[in-house]
Amino acid sequence: MTTQILIAGFGGQGVLFAGKFLAKKGMLEGRQLSWLPSYGPEMRGGTANCSVVLSDDPVGSPIVNHPDVLIVMNLPSLDKYESAVVPGGTIFVDSTLIQRKVQRTDVRAVYIPATRLAQQNGFSTLANMILIGKVMKETGFVSYDGIEEAVRSVVSAKHEDLYEINLKAVQIGYSYQE
Numbered sequence: 409m410t411t412q413i414l415i416a417g418f419g420g421q422g423v424l425f426a427g428k429f430l431a432k433k434g435m436l437e438g439r440q441l442s443w444l445p446s447y448g449p450e451m452r453g454g455t456a457n458c459s460v461v462l463s464d465d466p467v468g469s470p471i472v473n474h475p476d477v478l479i480v481m482n483l484p485s486l487d488k489y490e491s492a493v494v495p496g497g498t499i500f501v502d503s504t505l506i507q508r509k510v511q512r513t514d515v516r517a518v519y520i521p522a523t524r525l526a527q528q529n530g531f532s533t534l535a536n537m538i539l540i541g542k543v544m545k546e547t548g549f550v551s552y553d554g555i556e557e558a559v560r561s562v563v564s565a566k567h568e569d570l571y572e573i574n575l576k577a578v579q580i581g582y583s584y585q586e
Contacts, residue, residue: 410463411549412472415536416489417481417502419447419456422536425562426479427458429540433550433558434462442470455484462549477547479539481505481522500543502535518546520584526577534577541581552582 413430417423424445431443440463447456459472478493479500480486486499486506493499495514504523520542522535544552555578563571 409549410461410465410467411477411547412475413460413462413477413479413543413549414457414472414475414489414492415460415479415481416455416457416485417536421456421481422533423447423456423481424458426536426540427460429537429558429562430460430462430543430550432561433555434460436554436558436561437550439463439550440465440467442467444470444472457485457489477543477549479543481535481539483508486510498547500539500546502539504535518542519586520581522581525580525584529576529580531573531577534573537574537577538581538584541578542584543581544578545582545584555579 415423415427427443431441434441442461444459459470461467474492474494476494476497478489481502483506490510490512493515498516499510500518502522503519504521510517522538525538526532526535544550559575560571563574
């Protein structure tokens, strides 16, 4: 089984970190994978996207042109990538920042107010991980089991103080009901 994921938003929203987390979680589960970050020239506020491929077989290319799963954190990303999702795929939308609905009828749309949930819980910069929790729950392409190890592996020792809130953000997304 192969799942192609594209995460997109503005720089500074944690798009690359979210992709790194999914790649690490897949690796801990013994999956083949690729992680390919891409961002514009601006460090914060510019565009950023990240391609992750998780597979039971070797990954031939890290480039995701037609994702099975699209995670969008801003309207320009939804506008740009909605048409690229494979029929039957799933689009996860941060509904706090994106007011419009997915226009396609051949994909599943999941709306989660990730930015609002992050702000309400006191960690406004972790909407990315709330979205990842929801993605894990809805897709099952990586397991929730072992989540602590995966979070610990992507939160650097320098930022050890962020371990618990990243873990909580994933848990909030995982348990969120629409």
